[in-house]
Amino acid sequence: MTGPVVVGVGSNIDPEHHVATALEDLRAQGLELEVSPWYRSPAIGLGEGAGDFINLAALFPWPRPLADLKALLRRVEEAHGRTRLPSGRWISRTLDLDLLVARNLIDPAMRLPHPDLGRFAHVAVPVADLIGSHTHPQLGCTYAQLAARLDASVLKRIEVAL
Ligand SMILES: Nc1ncnc2c1ncn2[C@@H]1O[C@H](COP(=O)(O)OP(=O)(O)OP(=O)(O)O)[C@@H](O)[C@H]1O
């Protein structure tokens, strides 16, 4: 599949470091990233004591199969020491890289467009910053309209000196 993709980036363990270096890692692969603003928000669903997340989204052209991109994202997560529990239980993470949108593709098995776009402002808002005027291929609304339905009051935009 050729075309633009959007990847969500999140971290709640040393998040400034992991998010900044994850973007460097992706750029080092030759990817020309357009990056949304960065947002800080309390961790959802990880219990008391979990650190705040930083979330953002990155848009870039991907000319190869999506399976190759998924594998690349997984490798970068692992290089950042991302751990997963065998139970699949949600835990704090050094780095989460999620493929959220791939052009107009609808593929439920690949979770495209990603269902979290309709659930969480920390996912939908940075995507809307990048492709807000594009139409969600399943829902028929724009990504900006989708983000506007969610409570974004918990998101604090943070200034980054790059
Ligand atoms: N705290 C949470 N509350 C609600 N849903 C959650 C929470 N944490 C994770 N999920 C859901 O579970 C999915 C997978 O969780 P997680 O990100 O921990 O796994 P993963 O190994 O990174 O999987 P993938 O990379 O395929 O998304 C998330 O995309 C989200 O839809």
Ligand SMILES: Nc1nc2c(c(=O)[nH]1)N=C(CO)CN2
């Ligand atoms: N604020 C915020 N909370 C979360 C996030 C995230 O990216 N941001 N990711 C999770 C697991 O995917 C669980 N909770």
